Amino acid sequence: MxxxxxxxxxxxxxxxxxxxxxxxxxxxxxxxxxxxxxxxxxxxxxxxxxxxxxxxxxxxxxxxxSEISDTHVEDLFVLRRALECESARLAARSTHGADFALLAQRFETAAQQLRAEAATDGYYQLVSELDEMIDTAANNTYLSGALRTLRVHLQRVRRLAKDNPERLLESAGEHAAIARAIASGKPEVAAAATTVHLHQSFEHIMTHAVATERTP
Missing domain, CATH: 1.10.10.10 (Winged helix-like DNA-binding domain superfamily/Winged helix DNA-binding domain)
Incomplete structure (x- = not known):
């Protein structure tokens, strides 16, 4: 290198x-x-x-x-909704349904572990695995390239929100729903599940992260 x-x-x-x-x-x-x-x-x-x-x-x-502002986060999520919802639609049309069904089960297991202990490292690795699987199943080089760049900024923004236990549990359920929707082969259901997750993530970050950063 x-x-x-x-x-x-x-x-x-x-x-x-x-x-x-x-x-x-x-x-x-x-x-x-x-x-x-x-x-x-x-x-x-x-x-x-x-x-x-x-x-x-x-x-x-x-x-x-660079600074992180309300507008910065809002703009990121506008782009994120467009890219991730379309990727979920494409993934649901693929032949990878069985893989996503297994991943949904792993998210449900992760939720149980999160209730028992702060197993955040394994959970975040699972989220990364879902992202990679959706990129592969969507099979669109331009989409996956744009998402790779976007995810760097999202990782930075997420650090503001810390590891809120309640939000992590909700997120695990939302990711399981996305994986199951893709496994079902229903593109619009997959996009809807992704929309729900992104809305909840945005609200949490704006309420618990960016707002806190503004507080003197």
């Missing part, structure tokens, strides 16, 4: 996981010292982060980590 790729992955991970918070100045000299590389790969990585929307260029300050 090129040095610039390593720097990019490291900085992107730090931004998504909030080790570099919004408004942090990404000074080339400081980051090159911190990551043990020359300034050139840092400069290339920063340009990629700006292109991704994870950083912005400000005159006199260089690149800084």
């Amino acid at each position: 090129k040095a610039s790729d390593k720097v990019y992955e490291s900085l992107r991970r730090d931004i998504v996981e909030w080790r570099l918070s919004p408004g942090t100045v990404l000074a080339e000299v400081e980051q090159s010292d911190r990551l043990g590389v020359s300034r050139t790969p840092v400069r290339e990585a920063l340009a990629r982060l700006v292109a991704d929307g994870l950083a912005v260029q400000q005159r006199g300050r260089g690149a800084i980590v």
